[in-house]
Amino acid sequence: xxxxxxxxxxxxxxxxxxxxxxxxxxxxxxxxxxxxxxxxxxxxxxxxxxxxxxxxxxxxxxxxxxxxxxxxxxxxxxxxxxxxxxxxxxxxxxxxxxxxxxxxxxxxxxxxxxxxxxxxxxxxxxxxxxxxxxxxxxxxxxxxxxxxxxxxxxxxxxxxxxxxxxxxxxxxxxxxxxxxxxxxxxxxxxxxxxxxxxxxxxxxxxxxxxxxxxxxxxxxxxxxxxxxxxxxxxxxxxxxxxxxxxx
Amino acid sequence: xxxxxxxxxxxxxxxxxxxxxxxxxxxxxxxxxxxxxxxxxxxxxxxxxxxxxxxxxxxxxxxxxxxxxxxxxxxxxxxxxxxxxxxxxxxxxxxxxxxxxxxxxxxxxxxxxxxxxxxxxxxxxxxxxxxxxxxxxxxxxxxxxxxxxxxxxxxxxxxxxxxxxxxxxxxxxxxxxxxxxxxxxxxxxxxxxxxxxxxxxxxxxxxxxxxxxxxxxxxxxxxxxxxxxxxxxxxxxxxxxxxxxxx
DNA sequence: CGACTAAATTATTGATCACATATTGAGATC
DNA sequence: GATCTCAATATGTGATCAATAATTTAGTCG
Numbered sequence: 001x002x003x004x005x006x007x008x009x010x011x012x013x014x015x016x017x018x019x020x021x022x023x024x025x026x027x028x029x030x031x032x033x034x035x036x037x038x039x040x041x042x043x044x045x046x047x048x049x050x051x052x053x054x055x056x057x058x059x060x061x062x063x064x065x066x067x068x069x070x071x072x073x074x075x076x077x078x079x080x081x082x083x084x085x086x087x088x089x090x091x092x093x094x095x096x097x098x099x100x101x102x103x104x105x106x107x108x109x110x111x112x113x114x115x116x117x118x119x120x121x122x123x124x125x126x127x128x129x130x131x132x133x134x135x136x137x138x139x140x141x142x143x144x145x146x147x148x149x150x151x152x153x154x155x156x157x158x159x160x161x162x163x164x165x166x167x168x169x170x171x172x173x174x175x176x177x178x179x180x181x182x183x184x185x186x187x188x189x190x191x192x193x194x195x196x197x198x199x200x201x202x203x204x205x206x207x208x209x210x211x212x213x214x215x216x217x218x219x220x221x222x223x224x225x226x227x228x229x230x231x232x233x234x235x236x237x238x239x240x241x242x243x244x245x246x247x
Numbered sequence: 248x249x250x251x252x253x254x255x256x257x258x259x260x261x262x263x264x265x266x267x268x269x270x271x272x273x274x275x276x277x278x279x280x281x282x283x284x285x286x287x288x289x290x291x292x293x294x295x296x297x298x299x300x301x302x303x304x305x306x307x308x309x310x311x312x313x314x315x316x317x318x319x320x321x322x323x324x325x326x327x328x329x330x331x332x333x334x335x336x337x338x339x340x341x342x343x344x345x346x347x348x349x350x351x352x353x354x355x356x357x358x359x360x361x362x363x364x365x366x367x368x369x370x371x372x373x374x375x376x377x378x379x380x381x382x383x384x385x386x387x388x389x390x391x392x393x394x395x396x397x398x399x400x401x402x403x404x405x406x407x408x409x410x411x412x413x414x415x416x417x418x419x420x421x422x423x424x425x426x427x428x429x430x431x432x433x434x435x436x437x438x439x440x441x442x443x444x445x446x447x448x449x450x451x452x453x454x455x456x457x458x459x460x461x462x463x464x465x466x467x468x469x470x471x472x473x474x475x476x477x478x479x480x481x482x483x484x485x486x487x488x489x490x491x492x493x494x
Numbered sequence: 495c496g497a498c499t500a501a502a503t504t505a506t507t508g509a510t511c512a513c514a515t516a517t518t519g520a521g522a523t524c
Numbered sequence: 525g526a527t528c529t530c531a532a533t534a535t536g537t538g539a540t541c542a543a544t545a546a547t548t549t550a551g552t553c554g
Binding site: 295296297307311328329330 | 534536537
């Protein structure tokens with residue numbers, strides 16, 4: 001502090017003053033969203049309003065709104081002090097989460113399979129190819145990203161804008177824990193269940209597609225539980241917000 | 248602007264100036280939450296930040312956060328201008344909403360039934376009694392309120408903090424439309440399905456409880472669809488925020 | 495040397511402000 | 525008389541600020 005809070009800059013708009021007024025919110029939102037999905041933020045990590053704002057080069061205002069919405073989506077939880085942090089999942093909660101996942105995503109898969117087009121199959125195949133490449137490179141973040149893309153592309157085809165946000169909320173909740181599950185040897189690095197899903201889609205068999213999806217979800221759930229529910233493994237989440245990604 | 252916006256009151260803290268700094272947010276949140284559940288806000292209604300804040304005697308700030316969270320919960324939607332309004336449901340969306348309701352709330356009911364206590368049955372019976380009284384008086388808002396209380400008390404007993412927020416999101420979505428369904432003659436004003444649910448709980452039969460719940464949900468869904476999906480009926484939502492309720 | 499206390503730092507919260515934009519209304523023109 | 529234009533109004537967004545509350549740190553006492 002020394003002399004002053006150095007916040008004596010109201011009259012001087014500086015250079016980046018009136019920088020693009022094109023919804024800073026969306027930028028921040030996408031950043032946080034992907035960060036949670038891809039493992040940039042880990043369970044237990046506390047999100048500081050000011051620090052996030054500073055790291056993103058904006059005021060606390062838009063960050064505040066984004067974090068608030070993520071709390072509403074149960075992706076983040078508030079501390080008693082009003083701060084928000086990435087929740088640490090208990091094994092019970094993981095089991096619960098994946099039980100509901102099976103219900104909702106099973107439903108979405110069945111619906112999508114019933115109105116499946118050739119284009120969708122082509123797209124899913126392409127995504128799965130990218131996923132395999134990421135697996136090859138042992139690129140965790142890309143694995144998570146492509147895996148998410150695969151699932152959400154499929155679910156989107158269900159045409160349900162009721163299911164989508166709910167599923168999204170679930171993914172935001174277990175997303176941060178997913179990253180850690182890739183760090184244990186028991187995690188199977190493959191995309192075999194995805195292949196089965198695509199095959200069921202090709203065969204125009206919604207029931208089989210649903211079953212394959214349930215299998216995929218259950219397998220992932222088991223892997224997450226084996227990690228220890230995000231309790232045993234404690235990563236030094238030094239890598240903060242610096243590691244950005246494509247806009 | 249003539250002389251001034253009459254907002255020349257920064258130096259005069261008046262009487263209620265430093266009124267309890269105990270989270271204005273929670274007050275506003277509860278107000279909006281109940282308002283949506285109980286029919287104080289109707290489909291199509293636009294929420295103005297400043298007006299809501301003025302009506303609630305606070306600054307736009309906390310209202311902003313609450314509305315933002317409700318958008319995240321799909322209870323409200325944003326217009327292109329950034330305003331938020333209560334969504335108008337299409338028949339397809341209602342059907343979708345109630346399809347997912349059956350899944351999630353059926354699950355919650357089954358779980359709750361498996362760990363059902365005598366206290367729960369007592370509580371549900373009491374709530375249902377209040378519901379019947381509200382029905383007797385043709386008190387729509389109280390009907391909605393007691394009905395919601397009945398369902399959520401039961402679901403809460405499932406012990407799943409994964410299911411609860413999702414179910415809550417669904418209720419916030421069809422809540423405003425529910426009010427209107429009570430205005431058409433085809434709406435059955437009774438609580439018979441609730442009685443069946445309680446009986447199944449007493450009989451310690453989770454399967455029967457689930458079936459009774461599914462029946463209740465399906466019946467409500469049909470009633471909502473018969474209304475016309477919130478399109479045909481257009482209420483003059485004159486009653487605004489004035490009609491408050493207990494804190 | 496450890497634990498408790500108190501001060502200082504840092505945090506979010508609610509309020510106000512400035513700006514850009516969307517909406518509305520009135521007026522003039524065709 | 526209808527429509528187009530432009531001004532006035534209203535609204536959300538991002539930033540700043542004051543105040544409360546929590547956390548941390550340093551200091552002292554046991």
